Amino acid sequence: MYQLNERQRQAVETISGAVLVLAGAGSGKTRVLTERVAYLINEKEVAPWQILAITFTNKAAQEMKERIAGVVAADMRDMWISTFHAMCVRMLRRYAEALGYTKNFLIYDTDDTLRLLKKILERMGLKENKSYSDRYIKNLISKYKNDNTTLDFEQYAEERNPFIAEYAGEIFDEYTQELQKQNAMDFDDLLLNTLLLLETNGDARTYYQNKFHYVLVDEYQDTNMVQYKLIKILSAGYGNIFVVGDDDQSIYAFRGANIRNILEFEKDFPGATVIRLEQNYRSDKKILDVANCVIKNNEGRKGKTLWSDIDRGEKPVLYTANSEYEEAETIAREIQRLSDEGMRYADMAILYRIHTLSRILEEKLRLYAIPYRIYGGISFYERREIKDMVAYLNIIANPAADLQLLRIINTPKRAIGAAKVEALVQAADYNGISILEVMQNANVLLTDKALIKKADEFCEMYERLSENYTDMSVHEVMERAYEVSGYKKMLEEEQTPEAEARIENIAELINSAYTYDGEDESSLEGFLQNIALITDLDSMDDQGGVTLMTMHAAKGLEFDAVFVAGMDENIFPSQRAIDEDNVEEERRLCYVAVTRAKQRLYMLHSNMRTLYGRMQPSVQSRFLDEIDSDLLNCIGRKKPVISQKPAAVKGKTDLFSGGFSIQKKASPQKVTGNYDIGTVVEHKTFGRGKVKSIAGEGDSRVAVVDFYEVGEKKMFLAFASLKILK
Numbered sequence: 001m002y003q004l005n006e007r008q009r010q011a012v013e014t015i016s017g018a019v020l021v022l023a024g025a026g027s028g029k030t031r032v033l034t035e036r037v038a039y040l041i042n043e044k045e046v047a048p049w050q051i052l053a054i055t056f057t058n059k060a061a062q063e064m065k066e067r068i069a070g071v072v073a074a075d076m077r078d079m080w081i082s083t084f085h086a087m088c089v090r091m092l093r094r095y096a097e098a099l100g101y102t103k104n105f106l107i108y109d110t111d112d113t114l115r116l117l118k119k120i121l122e123r124m125g126l127k128e129n130k131s132y133s134d135r136y137i138k139n140l141i142s143k144y145k146n147d148n149t150t151l152d153f154e155q156y157a158e159e160r161n162p163f164i165a166e167y168a169g170e171i172f173d174e175y176t177q178e179l180q181k182q183n184a185m186d187f188d189d190l191l192l193n194t195l196l197l198l199e200t201n202g203d204a205r206t207y208y209q210n211k212f213h214y215v216l217v218d219e220y221q222d223t224n225m226v227q228y229k230l231i232k233i234l235s236a237g238y239g240n241i242f243v244v245g246d247d248d249q250s251i252y253a254f255r256g257a258n259i260r261n262i263l264e265f266e267k268d269f270p271g272a273t274v275i276r277l278e279q280n281y282r283s284d285k286k287i288l289d290v291a292n293c294v295i296k297n298n299e300g301r302k303g304k305t306l307w308s309d310i311d312r313g314e315k316p317v318l319y320t321a322n323s324e325y326e327e328a329e330t331i332a333r334e335i336q337r338l339s340d341e342g343m344r345y346a347d348m349a350i351l352y353r354i355h356t357l358s359r360i361l362e363e364k365l366r367l368y369a370i371p372y373r374i375y376g377g378i379s380f381y382e383r384r385e386i387k388d389m390v391a392y393l394n395i396i397a398n399p400a401a402d403l404q405l406l407r408i409i410n411t412p413k414r415a416i417g418a419a420k421v422e423a424l425v426q427a428a429d430y431n432g433i434s435i436l437e438v439m440q441n442a443n444v445l446l447t448d449k450a451l452i453k454k455a456d457e458f459c460e461m462y463e464r465l466s467e468n469y470t471d472m473s474v475h476e477v478m479e480r481a482y483e484v485s486g487y488k489k490m491l492e493e494e495q496t497p498e499a500e501a502r503i504e505n506i507a508e509l510i511n512s513a514y515t516y517d518g519e520d521e522s523s524l525e526g527f528l529q530n531i532a533l534i535t536d537l538d539s540m541d542d543q544g545g546v547t548l549m550t551m552h553a554a555k556g557l558e559f560d561a562v563f564v565a566g567m568d569e570n571i572f573p574s575q576r577a578i579d580e581d582n583v584e585e586e587r588r589l590c591y592v593a594v595t596r597a598k599q600r601l602y603m604l605h606s607n608m609r610t611l612y613g614r615m616q617p618s619v620q621s622r623f624l625d626e627i628d629s630d631l632l633n634c635i636g637r638k639k640p641v642i643s644q645k646p647a648a649v650k651g652k653t654d655l656f657s658g659g660f661s662i663q664k665k666a667s668p669q670k671v672t673g674n675y676d677i678g679t680v681v682e683h684k685t686f687g688r689g690k691v692k693s694i695a696g697e698g699d700s701r702v703a704v705v706d707f708y709e710v711g712e713k714k715m716f717l718a719f720a721s722l723k724i725l726k
């Protein structure tokens, strides 16, 4: 193992008071934080339970635990290393009653929250009203909660969007009441309620302030207001607060992260020591130069120096493609080449700004038989059968969980159709009780004979599902639910490959419960709360494939080779960021993406791209313009073209060995000449071909040309500079 440098060592050993490590990417911040925990236990005899360390993902927490477990002898189970959300759940489980919840409170994930809002909007007759989209309202509520302002929601909403002022207050109240009725919290409530607990409940506050002698936070630049207040209050007992972060990597403002937290740390914690790390141990110097070139265009930074003495790799590549297919193909071939040279697939990543770009990349990777893992698609816990099984468990643990009950009331089919469900929901609303309670009292509350019968049957099943469940292990409860509910039978009878896959997934879920049962203090409630906190990123494991993910998700990670796809204006920076004059956050994102690379960096742009169903000309990202051209190996086939050999396009050559044209930005030209079907044309790169069809007007006139050498290409005549031959 390598030695820490002097500054890093100082950061590890300055244990009292407030300390901020402000440093650029790859300078060892996360490493220092981990070392410090080990140092406190090994050298300073601090007990593990006195330490609270907060990471950005559960996976990071897991890695940190493993690393520390390897160097300390103490019992790791007492140590609080977790995300903010997991920390809050742990506190809330202990103190839920003080806030009017029961210990087995439900956690609403994004999907649950959206479904609830949809229901509310429908009830209020706002479903068709475009101003009140469920997603928009959800995000606004989330931002509101994270900002932790003194405004009420109605005022907050009005300031941001007058078009929803009329009903905003009512929607919020309904939403809040509905959650309370179901003994549920959304993700933001977890933080907010913990803060409320610590602010209003002296017992809880004193307990945790006395408990945590040392508080440590990674990725501090992406904390929000509520998280800041949580840290402030939790560290107030001993005043030992250690945070690490990089203002240049603050990329979650859209989710309420507040860059002020890091910029004003010294004001918030007077007397704080600030330690700057300047040596980057991750990236080749040439990669770092590119990152620095981009980020220096942002204003209002805390100036930082970052250097690397790793200097053995090749120049970063800027590749200009003519279509997203070519872009993807290029990436796939280069990945193959790197793999042939001995780099592992697991050490390579393709990053993009938006998920939409992943489809074609996947297609090409499959074509080349390159194994990959994609993050942000449907994760295990979002799969239908898993959500269904979890819904069954939720209603066992929490009979008031209406939304979960609605999910499975007719799955498998029980002849409780939409009209019957509606009648149940109305009866529940009218009487202010849960749907299950309505069913349990069907004889009194309902009139429809058929429905009463169905309700009785459901309740009978429910009795069997939940009988003595607290005395059983979680996997036993789950196995029983799988059978008694009829879910197992339903899948078995289906006899399709999809059903087979579902059966396997449920087996995996049962297996995870089995593992969980081995932990201390296991309970169904605890299991469900754990599940609710698992994010897609946590399912990351080293299965040997290339990683595909958004740049946001890549924060904190590192790979030998990184491909940044889709570096086009309007994609990255996004149209929205440009419109809202918020390019600086996107530039930070670019800095994050580039600094994930250790040895090799490829940035790709395409002159033409089909996005949202339309093929259009595309201009390279301004971030690429900001990079000194001598730092890059520019490869592409747009004007001016030096090599005119069409053979180059067929691509037997190593695409990155240079020798291609130096690319320049495409700009529209006047469409002149009479193109017609059958016209023979010549393209500088693709050679000769025949026009097969023409569509569109003016600048968007598109021709499909069948090139003799390379086959069919769709091209905008304004950009293609085709020479008419006959």
Ligand SMILES: Nc1ncnc2c1ncn2[C@@H]1O[C@H](COP(=O)(O)OP(=O)(O)OP(=O)(O)O)[C@@H](O)[C@H]1O
Pocket: 002, 003, 004, 005, 008, 023, 024, 025, 026, 027, 028, 029, 030, 031, 032, 246, 249, 280, 281, 282, 555, 556, 557, 558, 595
């Ligand atoms: N003193 C050192 N000597 C050699 N390698 C080091 C040293 N310190 C850290 N590293 C290595 O450098 C890499 C980057 O470290 P780390 O991930 O902790 O950086 P970071 O500052 O947290 O980066 P980011 O800002 O991207 O989160 C890791 O592979 C780490 O093991």
Ligand SMILES: [Mg+2]
Pocket: 029, 030, 031, 556
């Ligand atoms: Mg880090």
